[in-house]
Amino acid sequence: MKLSSYLYPELIAMDLKGDTKEELIKNLIKYVGEKDFKVKERYQEIEEAVLKREREISTAIGHGIAIPHARIDGFDEFIVTIGLVKHPVEAQVAGTAEKDDIQLMILIISDVLKNKNILKVMSAFSKIALRNPKLLQQLKAATTPNELIKLIDEANIELDHKITAEDILSPDIIPAYPKNTLEEIAKRLILETKTGLPVVDEKGSFLGEITERELIQFGMPKYVSILNDLNFLTVGEPFEEYLLKEKIATIEDIYRKKSEIITVDRKTPIMEICFLMVNKGVTRIYVIENGMYRGVIQRSDIIKKVLHI
Template sequence: MKLSRLLEPELVRVDLKASSKTEAIVELFDLVLAKYDGIDRESVLNSIFEREEIENTSYGRGFSFPHARTAEVDRMYVSMGISKNGLEDETIDGEPLKIICLMLTPRNISKFYLQTLSALATLARDPENRAALLQAKSPQNVIDLIASSGIELKKELVVKDVMGEEPVTVTPDRTLKEVANLLFKHRISGLPVVDYEGHVIGEITNRDLIRAAMPDYRSLITNLALTYEAEPFENLLKQEDKITVGELMTSNVYAVEEDASVTEVAAMMLFKDLYRVPVVRDQKIVGLVVISDMVAKIIRG
């Protein structure tokens, strides 16, 4: 199915009057209400803005994909708006927000929503598409441009649809202190370890850091009367600039390709008790699948 088939001229606006993303969302939703009856305005807007509070839906590259999964609709609605001057909003890359794609979906079609989101993200990745959309003169012109891109919705959800792009990584020569700082800065529990060409060679997690501080933790558990002569973390901190990732990392790491089935990868992660899995292309890391991201994108939406 072509992405362009989801768009209707009445739900596209090439000259948004809004000056902020919030105003643009309301303006686009009102286009839906003008054509379709029986949708509760307040309920749906609350759902959209509740989702925005959880996570900003600005994708970068000048695009944003606000959305809501709601019982108020029984099929997918996509409303697109273009602002030539840009909208007030915080964006992840500092690029002005100029194109908004509002999606409304029933609660029970997360797969179709993710397929649509993936197709829209593909549209956004091509700078030529963005430039062409900003020059569009009419709603039908927008739809024709998207049709000419040839972008289609995939039949099956793949890893690329749910992975995080541009993951934070470390090389084996980085120090324990540097790793601890990265884990804290990005609020994450582990990092893929790569060589200088980007090949995945291992993983280092906060558990590895704790294990380095308490190498005899098994003995401590079996003999609760056992005490350390010195605080284990103090000893570790004394060497934080000397101990390297290569000394602490786990080398046995599973990686998957971008086109791997989400269902199969999720099953593998559950079976092997994995929290994160690197995604590779030509054996080089291009993304990261994290259990919490699956929950956020598939279940929460």
């Protein structure tokens, strides 16, 4: 099924106004309610559900796009509406400390069991932002609803029925490089609130990962693993070697190599990914295509993008 098949000219707001992200959401729901009887009938419930979801985590995904959404019990339609924001509104990007100006708002309203459909539509617009910046700019510059829908239709964006790795991966986690210093990696883990980062070479080929564990292990005396009693280690400066070398030592010799790490390709089904996480006890799985790093799936992605979308 094509993405364009979900879009209708009467549900495209060409001049969505608002001073805040919340105002944009309210005005877009109101706009749809004026066109769709079922939305109008449950307007208050829908507005509360969408704003509640937005308060939990921002649906701004960067590149000028926000995708507010809600699943409503007993709502037997699947509505996708788009609002073009002529005067961009600043909002926090989901899962980051970054800000972005919303220029395109995609609102999705569905039944509680339609999370797969929501995820597929969200994934499709995310791919437009990441892989087709020319199309994204054309959408933002569209002057009529029919023009906007035609642009999406001509892009031939197909939505299949399986949730796969490419639908839930986080592609925007910047990888580390073997020549990065311990200090550089430690700062990134702190500032980006991550527990690990992918490691790639200069061409983007996946090499492995560097995590908090390797940094901590570097600072421990090499003989610790063979000792039974560590009481004597309370004497002296803890992590002395790390503190002396953090600015000059690189991660080249300490990152975990790819042969030790579970990876999948972008078409791996969601249930296979969940099986690996649960049964192998891993917290993140890297998505690799032809040896190249494409993104990472964390347990939190399963929660946010599938179970609690």
